[in-house]
Amino acid sequence: MRLPLATLEVFAAIAQHGSLRAAADALGIKPSTVSHQLKSLEDQLGTVLFARTTRSINLTESGRALMRGTLPAFQQLSEAVQAARNTGQAARGTLKLAVPEFAYYLFIGAAITSFRQAYPDIELELSVADAFSDLLAEELHAGIRLGDNIAEDMIAVRLTPPLELVIGASPDYAKRFGLPGEPRDLLDHECIRYRFQSSGRIAPWQFEGEEGSYAVEIRGSLTVNTLPASVDLARRGLGLVYTFREFCARDLENGDLVPALAEFLPVTPGLHLYFPREYRNMVPLRLFLEHLKSEARHQTRT
Known part of the structure; x- marks a missing residue:
């Protein structure tokens, strides 16, 4: 059976306010609508929820049982609605x-x-x-x-x-193997490759030339999936790294890394x-x- 939420709200209002008219005023609807909704709920449940006299209306035993169960639920619903209304509306x-x-x-x-x-x-x-x-x-x-x-x-x-890119090598690597003079020279160097975590692809090393953008399929025996590790490995002299200049600016400033191919690198x-x-x-x-x-x-x- 589907929960008769609308009629339950009317029932709870009558129980709380003590009359059909007071419940109608609280809900902002007509007293006749309250009366109709209450009768509909009683018919659906197959029991009388209020004992009515010309002077008063009181919960029956069935009504008290229903009230004990619905009042906390409506309080929770009210709190949930208020929480939804307030979420994201303050600095907390x-x-x-x-x-x-x-x-x-x-x-x-x-x-x-x-x-x-x-x-x-x-x-x-x-x-x-x-x-x-x-x-x-x-x-x-x-x-x-x-x-x-x-x-x-x-x-x-x-x-x-826009962020500048850099190719960096440690001074020791540059001393032992030299630095590439143009992008195709990278094919003769140990390059630290980066593998994207989401796609699993090896990140291309992109360059800019007279004919536009192009990539070089670099080679290397070291592959990582985090940029901090790739910079650290380059700093240790294990290969060339391709990364954001700002990401290793301090290494470039203090000489732990030396740049290469700056004139061929795009900005991102x-x-x-x-x-x-x-x-x-x-x-x-x-x-x-x-x-x-x-x-x-x-x-x-x-």
């Missing part, structure tokens, strides 16, 4: 994010530190992985990606300018925050986005 609650590992180390990690200080009542849950995330299927609110990898049905907001679209349209008014998400944009502007100025 949980915000779940998909963050690529390189983006976390490049930008997001530092921004989270200051965000937590500014909004301690917002809980952050991070899914840190380079694999693409299905936000709705994984019950996530937003994600971070490069701008050319975002589905058209998502809202995307730019966080950073900047990092974007993306999210389903249904979450565009979610307060914790809006605050997080504003904070990231502020942090990005600060980094640009410095």
